Amino acid sequence: MSITLRKLAVFTKVAETGQATKSGELLLMSQPAISMALKELEENAGGQLFIRQGRRLILNDRGRLLLEPAQEILRRVARFENLLAESERQPRGLLRIGASTTIGNYLLPSLIARYSCLYTDAKASLQVGNTHQIEVSLDRGDIDLGLIEGPSHAPLLKAIPWRNDELVVIAGREHPITKINSVTADMLEKANWIMREPGSGTREVFEAALAEFGGSINIDLELGHTEAIKKAVEAGLGISCLSRLAVQRELENGWLVEISTHLNLTRSLTILLRDDGYRTKLLQSFLDMLLLNEVQGSECASRKAIQK
Structure with missing residues (x-):
């Protein structure tokens, strides 16, 4: 059985892209060379590893079984090369x-x-x-x-x-909450929030800080990118809580306004x-x-x- 690292690289890249042509571009190989490597690997495996749907190549159950071990071999080789x-x-x-x-x-x-x-x-x-x-x-x-x-x-x-890092509650400069001197936990609960998705460290830290006061928030919009949240807040769609590192420029220019709270937002x-x-x-x-x-x-x- 002749299984080379090159064949494993072709196998994992085709599994990732679903296309022989795209895989060839990424691996700097011709499309015929990719096809030949796949054919030889499937011969070694004793059967097909992909389902052919037009130009798409989708792993079958045998291919899915072999993908993780192939990836692990390539990771170990990369680490060895670094050493x-x-x-x-x-x-x-x-x-x-x-x-x-x-x-x-x-x-x-x-x-x-x-x-x-x-x-x-x-x-x-x-x-x-x-x-x-x-x-x-x-x-x-x-x-x-x-x-x-x-x-x-x-x-x-x-x-x-x-x-250490510090989170800050922010609002657009025309938002009504910016006109309030002392923002209470109840006001925060009733506000419309724009937050990161579950799994975000920023969201987890903020929710934990709010929970210390027995509060929760109404999330109107979840966005997976900090820049998108800043633009939505700046447009007046709601308020949010982000790292000071992320909003320092907007605060300095007055595009966003920091809302003072009693929450512990250090992390x-x-x-x-x-x-x-x-x-x-x-x-x-x-x-x-x-x-x-x-x-x-x-x-x-x-x-x-x-x-x-």
Whole structure:
């Protein structure tokens, strides 16, 4: 039986895209080469792995059974290649980072840029999702490190406190609630809320803070993206609660107004790792940068100038 890593890569990519042509583009292979690899793999498997529906290729029950083991093999090979690529002097390879929405959109881009500047042979990819999605991806091995907002609900993952964040209740500048000096819990309950979806760390922290006062809220609209929520609030469709990191620009420009409440809206941002006892130099160097928080962008720029 001749099952190569290339065939497994073709199998998993076709399972993901459902198309031989699209898979070929992503793998830099011709469509005939993709078809040949699938044919040989199905011969090795003793039968078809896909159902053909026009140009669509859909996994059958046998294909679904083999998909997860194939993905696991490719993940282990990628990790092995990273280990081989590591230099004694400098980390090398691709670090796969996952982050919940606020961290991924407002904190990590500059940190990844700083990291890439410091370690020119290291690269990073970023997956952004809600807290639950990041936990699942890390547990499954799709990413190497996760950063989430609020507490973790994955007991098998190692959680490390990173830094504090503050949520703020916001409204559009013409919203009637902005004219009230002291907003009560009852007013918050009766307001129309625009919030993130279940599984979002921001929503979980806010609901927990409100529950301390025995209250709950009426969610009129759920949106999966922070920018969409800000625009909806700015348009007067309701009020919301988001990280100060996400709304600082809008508050400074007066497009949104912060509503003072008695709620405890501070939270801890958390680093998540698989607790498998080993960290590559690539992973450890990024983790050190996050925890030390001492390497400034100006230092990176100075280092690049010296290198030139």
